[in-house]
Every structure is written in C-alpha cells, then in structure tokens.
Amino acid sequence: MKRPPQGLTAIFAAPMAIGLLSAVALVAALTGDGWRDVLSWAGLAVPVLTVAWAMKARRS
Template structure:
C-alpha cells in the first residue's frame, strides 16, 4: 500500500461551501414563503443555486 500525504484542513475550510449553499437555500425558502413580486424572483434564483452547484460538482467529478 502506498502512503498518502494527508494534509489536515481547518473546519472552516471544509464546511465553507456547504454552509454557503445551505444559507442560500434558506434565503430562498424564506423569501418564497414570505412574499410575492421580487421575492418570487429571489426565491427562484436562491433555490436554483444548490441545484446548479450539484450539477457543477457532478460534471467536475466526471472529468
């Protein structure tokens, strides 16, 4: 077995992107539930962001 060079990352670096995606999703859900008009547009954008991140990750992993 080969030995891998393990570099430990701080928790802030590990969870930064998942936390940002979570916060954008929460903003989208709250804006969808609390109003109409421009909040509908905000909710569409905010709720599409996690889907776009997932699509990007799947595509990046494939190559």
C-alpha cells in the same frame, strides 16, 4: 500528492453558505411575491447548479 490539513471553517464554508442561501430563498418564497419570487428562484437554483457542476467535474 497529499494536501495539507484543512480546518473546519475551510471544509464547511461552502456547504454552510449554500444552506444559508437556501433557507433565505425558502423564507422569501413563503413571505411574498414580486422580487421575493426572483430571489427564491435564484437562491434555490444554486444547490441544483452546484450538484450539476460537481457531477460534470467528477466525470471529467
């Protein structure tokens, strides 16, 4: 079954969001402690969890 063509925004929205979240998390990790540590751990876990989800979905 063919999918309709998608625009660049639809194709790159999720990778851009993940990249932006990772950049914010890295800056938070470098600039402070406390709640910024929590933000950095959560933000940097998103790409790892996304890859794990994609690998699991690909195997199924």
